[in-house]
Amino acid sequence: MLILECPCCGVKAEETELSPGGEAHLKRFGPGSSDEEFEAYMFARKNPKGVHFERWRHAYGCGKWFLAARCTATLEVFGTYPAQTSEPPADIVAKIKAKRPDWKGYK
Amino acid sequence: MKRYSVFAIAREALRYHQGWERAWKSPEPKKSYDAIIVGAGGHGLASAYYLGKNYGITNVAVIEKGWLGGGNTGRNTTIIRSNYLQDPSAAIYEKARALYETLSQDLNYNVMFSPRGLLMLAQTHHEVRGYLRTVHANNLQGVSTEWIGPGRVKELVPIINIDGPRYPVLGALYQARGGTARHDAVAWGYARACSAMGMDIIQQCEVTGVTQSNGVVTGLDTTRGHIGCKKLGIVVAGHSGQLAEMAGFRLPIEAVALQALVSEPIKPCMDVVVMANTVHGYMSQSDKGEMVIGGGTDGFNNYTQRGSFHHIEETLRALVETFPMISRLKMLRQWGGIVDMTGDRSPIISKTPLGNCFINCGWGTGGFKAIPGSGWAMAELMAKGEPGPLAAEFSMWRFKEGQFIDESVAAGVAH
Numbered sequence: 307m308l309i310l311e312c313p314c315c316g317v318k319a320e321e322t323e324l325s326p327g328g329e330a331h332l333k334r335f336g337p338g339s340s341d342e343e344f345e346a347y348m349f350a351r352k353n354p355k356g357v358h359f360e361r362w363r364h365a366y367g368c369g370k371w372f373l374a375a376r377c378t379a380t381l382e383v384f385g386t387y388p389a390q391t392s393e394p395p396a397d398i399v400a401k402i403k404a405k406r407p408d409w410k411g412y413k
Numbered sequence: 414m415k416r417y418s419v420f421a422i423a424r425e426a427l428r429y430h431q432g433w434e435r436a437w438k439s440p441e442p443k444k445s446y447d448a449i450i451v452g453a454g455g456h457g458l459a460s461a462y463y464l465g466k467n468y469g470i471t472n473v474a475v476i477e478k479g480w481l482g483g484g485n486t487g488r489n490t491t492i493i494r495s496n497y498l499q500d501p502s503a504a505i506y507e508k509a510r511a512l513y514e515t516l517s518q519d520l521n522y523n524v525m526f527s528p529r530g531l532l533m534l535a536q537t538h539h540e541v542r543g544y545l546r547t548v549h550a551n552n553l554q555g556v557s558t559e560w561i562g563p564g565r566v567k568e569l570v571p572i573i574n575i576d577g578p579r580y581p582v583l584g585a586l587y588q589a590r591g592g593t594a595r596h597d598a599v600a601w602g603y604a605r606a607c608s609a610m611g612m613d614i615i616q617q618c619e620v621t622g623v624t625q626s627n628g629v630v631t632g633l634d635t636t637r638g639h640i641g642c643k644k645l646g647i648v649v650a651g652h653s654g655q656l657a658e659m660a661g662f663r664l665p666i667e668a669v670a671l672q673a674l675v676s677e678p679i680k681p682c683m684d685v686v687v688m689a690n691t692v693h694g695y696m697s698q699s700d701k702g703e704m705v706i707g708g709g710t711d712g713f714n715n716y717t718q719r720g721s722f723h724h725i726e727e728t729l730r731a732l733v734e735t736f737p738m739i740s741r742l743k744m745l746r747q748w749g750g751i752v753d754m755t756g757d758r759s760p761i762i763s764k765t766p767l768g769n770c771f772i773n774c775g776w777g778t779g780g781f782k783a784i785p786g787s788g789w790a791m792a793e794l795m796a797k798g799e800p801g802p803l804a805a806e807f808s809m810w811r812f813k814e815g816q817f818i819d820e821s822v823a824a825g826v827a828h
Contacts, residue, residue, distance in 0.1 A: 307722060308713075322723045326712035328667075345813040349665035349756040353654040355716045378668070378714045 313386050315368035327361030329353075330373045331393055331412075355379050357402055357409050359394055362386075375402060414609035416521050436601060437481075437608035442615050445641030446474045448795060449633060450648055451620055451656060453477035454486040455596075456773055456780060457648035458603035458614075459788020460795070462520075465610040467789070468796035473612045474642075475604075476635065478619035482600030485650050488718075488750035489781040490673050490707040492686055492697065494531045494591035496558045498547045498820050501806035502759060503554040508803060509786030513594060516785060522602030524594050525700070529685055531591030532566060534735070536580035536691040544586040558588045572682050572738050579734065580691055593686060593697055599784055623660040623770075630660070630770045645770045646795050651716065651751030653774035662766045664774065665812045666753045670720035671710045671778050674728075674747040676739065678702030683736075692731035696739075704739060706732060710752065710778060720749040752777050757811075759818035762790050762804040771795050772809065 308321040317323075328351070335347040352358070358378045363371050373391070375384040375398050384405065385398045394412050402409055415421065415434055425432050448464060450457045453475045464470045477483075493513055495506035512519075513526045535541045544560060551558040563575045566585050575582040604614055615637070622634035623645070632641035647656045657664045678701050688695040694708045708728030711720045725747060733740045755761060755775040760783070762773045773791045776783060790803035800808070806818060 321721055329714075341813050345665075349812040350663050351665070351667050353664075353667050353714060355652070355655055355668075358714055360713065376713075379716050381715070381717055 308381065308383070310362060310374050310383060310386050312364040312367060312370070313372050313388050314364065314370040317364070317367055319364055319367055323364065323366040325363045325365040327363055327371065330359040330361045331391075357384070357406060359412070361389070377406075414605065417523075436605040437614055440613045440615070442474060442476070442613065442618065442635070442637055442640050445632065445643075446613070447472040447642070448644040448646065449473070449640060449642040450475045450646040451633070452484075452647070452649040453481045453600075453604065453614055453616065454484045454648070454650060455482065455600050455603065455784035456650070456776070456787045456791070457646070458482075458600055458607060459784050460646055460648055460773060460791040461607045461612055461788075462603045462610075463788045463792035464795060465607065465612060467792055470796060471610045471612060473607075474615055474640065475607065475612065476615045476618045476620065476633070476640070478617070478636075480616050481604055481614065482597055485750040485752065485780060486596055486600045486784075488673065488748055489596055490695065490697070490705050491593040491596045491781060492531065492591070492688075492695065493526070493528075493594055493782040494588050494686075495556050495782070496531075496533065496547060496551055496586055496588045496591070497556075498550050499818050500554060501818050502820065503551065503556050505786045505790060505803050505807075506783055507554070507556045507786075508789060509783045510590065512785035512789065514590075516594075516599070516602070520602035520606045522598060522605055524598045524602050526592065526594040528590045528592040530569065531588045531686040532561075532569065532585040532688065534566070534582050534687065534689045534691075535584045535586070536577075536582060536689065538583070540691060541583050544584070547586055556588075557590060558586060561585050561587045569685055570683055570687055572736050573687070574735060574737050577734055591686065596781060599781075603788075620656065620659065623656075625660070625767060628766070629768045643769065644795055645767075646773065646791060647770065648773045648791065650774060650776065650780065651753050653753050653772065657765075657772070660765070660767060660770060664761070664772070664809065665756050666761075666775055667714055668716055668751050668753055669710045669713065670715040670718065670749045671707075671752045672720040672725060672747060672749045673705070673707040674725060674744050675699070675703040675705050676742040677745050679704070679742065682738070687735075689731060689735050692735060694728040694731040694735070696732055696736065703745065704742065710754070716751055718749045718751055752780075754778075755812075757817035757819055759820070760787070760807055761809045762787065762794060762800065762807040763809040764794070764798075764800070765809070769798075
């Protein structure tokens with residue numbers, strides 16, 4: 307069972323307490339952007355087999371959104387961090403690099 | 414290929430069954446082919462079969478990283494139906510359902526198609542309205558479905574509880590010619606027919622790269638060496654994103670796990686397929702007597718072919734409410750598959766940014782029922798280089814244009 311520690315309230319929450327929210331760190335596009343940008347924002351996803359950064363909500367807990375780094379090929383969780391970031395924090399990236407030396411990095 | 418027939422059984426019975434030949438050959442890959450299809454599941458093999466049968470292209474290889482039919486073809490709940498609302502989906506699924514009717518004769522392989530009838534229960538007033546609309550749409554599309562009341566539902570499914578306290582059964586969308594088929598046999602039958610046409614089915618051969626020059630695919634790097642090709646078809650379901658990345662383009666696809674399970678075998682108790690989409694579960698009984706059960710997908714990206722336990726619990730809870738007599742059944746096996754979900758939950762059968770590369774993916778949670786139709790449309794696309802009427806609406810660029818095929822085409826349950 308998937309267990310994520312909510313960085314907002316500190317609870318180690320198991321899956322039934324959480325709602326998945328899809329890929330994290332999407333750049334938003336709105337009115338005035340091109341069709342390609344808007345399509346990419348709405349539908350194109352990295353969908354990697356490996357390290358994935360994603361949004362979760364502690365739905366049946368504190369109710370707050372947060373972000374998690376997780377491996378989609380093994381379900382290993384590398385860590386969670388607050389949602390108020392535009393890219394993964396350095397300590398999480400370092401942790402992933404230590405465990406996955408051939409990971410190509412975020413971007 | 415020696416034909417299977419009653420005479421073949423009699424002949425072999427007289428010589429201790431020594432004369433049966435291998436159903437398909439297992440050749441070494443050639444240097445190059447006119448067309449390569451990646452993925453020897455139902456959709457890939459059907460694409461190859463109709464390339465040969467409808468267009469005479471037989472210098473074809475179907476390559477597979479695992480074993481034939483070992484992905485979602487071997488992991489589904491084998492339901493076949495075509496009761497969709499939107500015209501493009503009704504057309505391709507009805508084509509598939511119609512091909513299933515005579516597939517055993519066509520392939521000379523018993524796929525055990527069983528048009529036993531299929532019910533989609535309406536358990537809210539919104540669902541009643543939705544299904545009445547679907548019935549009217551189906552009548553216009555030439556898909557034979559009807560609306561039936563709760564009394565008729567109880568007649569068809571005596572074990573159902575139509576007066577559930579939460580979600581009573583208010584009626585059902587009934588497709589009398591929907592049903593099930595033997596999933597492995599579909600893959601095996603297509604493989605045998607492809608092999609008989611001289612195509613190479615190469616298992617245990619993983620693609621590691623797509624070689625190209627000037628925007629055209631020249632071949633594939635694989636774990637068994639480089640194989641050249643003039644045309645490439647990517648039909649790999651859950652791993653479509655990986656293959657697209659190797660080819661250098663992106664797809665509007667996310668991979669998630671979908672689970673299914675079967676109970677211990679019991680005596681025949683239900684001879685139709687029942688889907689209950691409000692409470693989120695569907696069930697049929699296999700020829701062995703097992704109740705075959707499916708539900709919804711997990712919500713997060715996953716490539717591990719195993720899903721979350723609480724989804725099984727939710728599915729069973731819903732089905733126990735609908736069929737109280739299954740509450741004491743033990744569950745025998747459970748498994749998961751990786752399905753490729755698109756933004757509008759409808760498939761993609763499309764050209765790609767590479768001139769001679771075509772993709773067939775995004776079948777999500779409902780690909781098995783579509784296998785013959787999908788193969789038919791993909792073969793037309795690969796042979797002519799342009800999509801035919803079945804595939805035209807399923808372009809991968811529909812997301813940019815906003816031309817969605819707006820229904821949950823797959824299992825019809827809200828994912």
